[in-house]
Amino acid sequence: MTNSTSMPVVPDLAELSVALESAMQRTIAIARSGGDPKAPVPSLNWNASETGTHLMWALFAFAGAISGEPLNAGFPEVSWDNNMRDYLAVINDQALSASGERSMEDVAEGLEQAYEALKKVIASSPNLEAAVPTSWYGPDQTRTVGTLLALSVTETLVHGWDMARAFKIDGEFTVEEARAAFPTVMSQMLPILVNPNLPDGFKASYEIRIHEATPFVLRIADGKAVAEPAGEPVDCIITMNPRYGLLTGFRRVPLWKGIIGGHTMAAGDKPWLAFKFQKIFMSA
Structure with missing residues (x-):
């Protein structure tokens, strides 16, 4: 599997920060909108609470990898067959299983804490092209800091949109929010x-x-x-x-x-x- 850290599209840190702020505020508000935590999310096998919990763990993982304090949830070792999608799916399932059922207020509070961790990372003005370990993508895998911060934005945009659809409320995000992160994510993750x-x-x-x-x-x-x-x-x-x-x-x-x-x-x-x-x- 490709483990390149070259970046044909380096994101702008200030634009990522603005996009993440608006995306997080909207997503946390969606979590607190009064929706049923067990409402199914269209296109996913998760309900609203599970989707929000997954997002929380992903954001903590990104922040931890960048800050040099990797998230250690104590999950069992996962077998590796050179297939990142299947490997990551098992990691995600383990994270949700370990989390148990969460209320939407629990989800909102977890997202707030994850956002605080990401804000500290952004405030440190990290080198966006530096590679950091991302073991959840597979053994010895790395991604760049810029990729993980861009993923923080895109994951929040899409999973906030997912939860809004589960609750049948508005969760639309803007072109500007997507533009700040999507080109980097697409160029770095598709390979x-x-x-x-x-x-x-x-x-x-x-x-x-x-x-x-x-x-x-x-x-x-x-x-x-x-x-x-x-x-x-x-x-x-x-x-x-x-x-x-x-x-x-x-x-x-x-x-x-x-x-x-x-x-x-x-x-x-x-x-x-x-x-x-x-x-x-x-x-x-």
């Missing part, structure tokens, strides 16, 4: 989520253009993907709205619907490859 069942010899290259963000390229060959700065020729160019793109990346909406609806556009020598894009990568 470790390549579908192991791609056809032999499959090759493709995509330039990803997220509105008003730094473009980047994903090259797929021999069952691996590499992210690199834009500039060299590619097979397919995908241009997307950052908000819709984030929901697409988290498998909340299909890419083809975005193309038909005008939220996403495909161009280049092989624009039809856009319809294969989601099948190349697994969701986490």
Whole structure:
């Protein structure tokens, strides 16, 4: 599995801070909106409380990894078969099992504490391109500080949106919030989520253009993907709205619907490859 720490899209720390603040405030308010903690979340196998609890643990893990105080929940050792998605799924299940049932107020308070930990990290002005251990993605895995802070934003945006849908209330996030983090997350995380069942010899290259963000390229060959700065020729160019793109990346909406609806556009020598894009990568 790819363990590269090069960053074709380095996020802006100030923009991440602003996006995280608004995302956390909204998500904590959603948790305190009076919804049923056992309300099922569309598209997930979790209820609202479990979704919020997962988010809390993820944020604590990101903050701990960056600060050099990794989260140690004492979970049993998980077998590794070079499949990050399945490995992470077991870690997530163990975290939820260890947490037990939580009220939505418990969730809100946990999110507040996790946000305080992240604010301390941001206030320290960390090196966004420094690699830190991220054992929940697999043995010896690392990600950059910028990636984990960007993930803090995208996880909060999407899981806040998830809980809002469970409660049937408004949880929409803004294009600006998504733009601050999504390009970094997409370029850094997709290379470790390549579908192991791609056809032999499959090759493709995509330039990803997220509105008003730094473009980047994903090259797929021999069952691996590499992210690199834009500039060299590619097979397919995908241009997307950052908000819709984030929901697409988290498998909340299909890419083809975005193309038909005008939220996403495909161009280049092989624009039809856009319809294969989601099948190349697994969701986490």
